[in-house]
Amino acid sequence: MHFITGGAFNGKSKWVKEHYRLNAAPHLWLSAYHGHSIPENTENWLDFVVLEGIEKWVQEWSGQLAIHEVREKWRMLLRSWTQWERAENRELILIGSDLSKGIVPMLAEERKWRDVTGWVYQDIAEMAEKVDIIWYGISQKIK
């Protein structure tokens, strides 16, 4: 698992496409920004899968569930994805925007979303073999 994070509009997806040369490689790209829902199972997945907009999926659950529930559900997903990735030649890429460096939001629901996103990112980063931060197209490998 490879986790890609960094600020919004910093070129994270573009970096993934170029780094993995996805123009010329079969892959499945699921994006929260394009209305795809959280893939709760790995049916019909190709061997190379990119999940984009993690923070948006977290937001969806954050609006419905308690923080510990959101986090637990994500951990279960992450475990099942790690399981899926064990088969040979499979790779999963997760892309999530960093929400963590602004002023404390006025609205409780936004504070909750921001908090739980940070925790989910910690869980993702722990399970991922590789983590990169993208800063205007430049990658910084932190794991």
Added chain:
Amino acid sequence: MAKQSSLIFISGGVRSGKSRFAERLAASIANQTAGNLHYIAAGQSSDPEMERRIVRHQKDRSKSGLNWKTWEQPRGLKRLSSVFTSNDVVLLDCLTTLLNNEFFSSEDLWKESFFQEQIMCSIIEGVEQIAKSCRALIIVSNEVLNERIGNNELVFIYGRMLGRLHQHIVTSAKEAYLVEAGIPVRMKGVDGHEGSHDSRNGIGCWEKPDSDSDLQGFCQ
């Protein structure tokens, strides 16, 4: 021989010391090349707070004992594309203010994609033309994209434009720095200027992108 890019990008949070670093870097380059120092000021004194900030920056520059020539250019960066010469060191502070001024230059147009493209192109072309004409163009900007963008259309569009501008500039820049608490962290570029401060140890940041796209191509 193709001229090496003279573009240097510096970004950081509020009060991170990015302007101070930019000014020192500019002075050090000008010192090596015996060039003149130019300052492109994008800020407009629209209220007392902004006025005070401008005065503080002006004082800092005059205290430095260096001879800065200031160009007040809140909009229309391209108008400065032919005023510099090849030894000049030019500092633009800051890109976010310039984008603000362009963005709000007319009431409701910011919603229109043609207007957004027009602003982006005119800034990118301005940057490109100035960078070509001088010894070094240093651009200072702000880190504002590491928080939730939310559902506000204006903030979303502004954030997207700023992010894309930063990506274009960093791609074509020779050096790029992220300033944290007064310490510039070099994100791109090899050992270059004397007086640049690479505080980074051990973390390999700069990876050459596959495509060698530069600023050109965006506006065609």
